[in-house]
Amino acid sequence: MVSFQDANYRGSWCCQLILFFIWLPTFQDVTARETHAGPRQISTLVELAKEPISGESGLFEPIEISPAVLPKYPYPTEPLSPMYTSFPSSPNRYLPVLTGKCPVNFSVSDISNIIDKTASDCTGALAALVGNVICCPQFSSLIHIFQGFFNIKSDKLVLPTAASDHCFTDIINILSSKGSNGTMLPTLCSIKPSNLTGGSCPVKDVSTFEKTVNTSKLLEACSTVDPLKECCRPVCQPAIMDAALQISGRQMMLNDNGNVAGEMNHTDYLNDCKGVVYSYLSKKLSLEAANTTFRILSACKVNKACPLNFKEPSEVMNACRNVAAPSPSCCSSLNTYIAGIQQQMLITNKQAIICATLFGSMLRRGGIMTNVYQLCDVDLKDFSLQKAAAFGLQQGCLLGSLPQDVIFDNSSGFSFTCDLSDNVAAPWPSSSSITSVSLCAPEMSLPALPTSALKNIGCNSGGVGFLVPIFSFLIFSTLLY
Incomplete structure (x- = not known):
């Protein structure tokens, strides 16, 4: 019969042998060599643009074009500076003529700052050239913010139809007086006075909204939006959609019960309800924070399509x-x-x-x-x-x-400011059929740590403890060598 002490002794020698073979290669001369990535090791735009593989998990970020792709001219003779316009040299400003029927003080600094920003982003003839990327996202944000600002002291989330017409006209007139191409904005950005009314959304007041929606979850998701992660790992966008579905679902139930005459496209009042959610956020957040959030969400949307x-x-x-x-x-x-x-x-x-x-x-x-x-x-x-x-x-x-x-x-x-590294070769597609292009880097996940096999061959704590001073001595000897 083998005693416990014998087993312990054999286990300790086992560990000694294993550690000896691990330590032995350190005596060999090793020279560090610089490794250069070959052409095949550099990822292409098409590879970086692939959709994540289903089932993978972990953190993944949107592609930043500058570091992800090497430009054809890595050392340009001169950097591309910001684009400065020469026309018009100064905006054509004048005092606006208001309807007098919109009960809003447009001179309040918060709303005035957002209007000034919108007028600058949609200035003159430049509005059409930057409409998709700069002007319309900012104009849309102004409309959402105005909904909340109009009802800041009331329980409402939308404007009455009569007031919406007058207020929309005043907004356009003020933007035009500040140099914006105001008359073109409604058509350019597909925004009309009815966007201020909540349309067909059945929930249009704060009390009903807060009874229907988990507002703490909504505000937590959208109070601070990460501009780099939101487009690939959305947090605020699904929270807004979830809230819109909840308040639009009330209308669906009414339709199903036959209490509302006629049929209505659910997509229409879902979009209307998303506008109501934006209005609620603009009431609860500072106007500047709301504008930042809405612009980031717009950027996620416009960058998904050509x-x-x-x-x-x-x-x-x-x-x-x-x-x-x-x-x-x-x-x-x-x-x-x-x-x-x-x-x-x-x-x-x-x-x-x-x-x-x-x-x-x-x-x-x-x-x-x-x-x-x-x-x-x-x-x-x-x-x-x-x-x-x-x-x-x-x-x-x-x-x-x-x-x-x-x-x-x-x-x-x-x-x-223009992108300073835009001399990047255009990506040639690998197929003639294209459904969508993902601009998020592939997901990466770490493999599970392997379970140690040492525990199955008699290496107990006693043997390892015996080797600690020996192993320390060997390391010290190696350093001196």
Whole structure:
């Protein structure tokens, strides 16, 4: 029979042998070598744009274009400076004519600051060029904020129909008096007076809203929104949607019970109810905090789609269908087509990725299999506005994906910052069919830590304790060596 002491002794020697073999290689001479990543090790835009694999978990962040992709010209001769307009040199300001029927003091600093910001973002002819990215998101935020501001001292979350018409008119007149292209905004941004009324949403007061919605959860999710994480790991957006579903569900129950005549599209009053949720947030948050939140949410939305219009590229398809090497006729046709795109509007770097992929898929469906972007040296910034001399733009510009505003300075005029690393090759799609492009990095998860096998071979605490002084001595000896 083997005694407990014998087992303990054998276990300790077992551990000694294992640790000895682990320690032995440290006597070998090892020289550190610098490793350079080969071309195949550098991720491409298309790889970074793939959707996360289902079932993976862990933290994942949105792609930041600058560090994620190496530009073709890593050392530009001169950095692209912010774009400064030369026209108009100063906004055409005047005293607005108000209806006198909107019971709001527009001179209160909080609402006045938001209006000033909106007027600057939607200034003059520039409004159409930055409408999708800067102007309309800010104008939409102003409308949401005004709903809460109008009812700041009441239990209501929306405006009466009569007041909405007058107040909307006053807002447009004030924006126009501050240099904004106010008459164009309702059409440009698809916003009308009825957006202030809550439309068909059945919940339009604070007391009913708070009885229906978990408001503490809503406010916790939307009081502070992370601009980098919200678009890929949304927190506020699902909270708003959940609240809208809850208050719109009251209408669904009424319809199901036959208490409301006629049928109504649930999508319509779901969107109306989302407006009511925004109004509630604007009542509970400071106006500046609400504006920041609403702009971030808008940025998440606009960066998911390409805002450009693509006509059928038949001439490009005919010229480039069978090319396998740089072709003057193909590149000339492609550049001519893209020159038409460059007259539309300024877009963000993330929108440019989607636009380039969308257009490339159109070309692939037309039989062009070769990466003509690479053959013809097409960059991401080629899909944004180019050479707008009236606004001081000569090189093309991609806006950053995070919300920004148009800034006015008396000496330099209007300006905004372009992406300083937009000389990035346009991504060529791997397929002719494209449903969506994810601009979030793939999810990553750490593997589970392996369970130690030492516990199964008799290595007990007594043996390990015996080896501590020996192991310390060996390490010290190695350092001296």
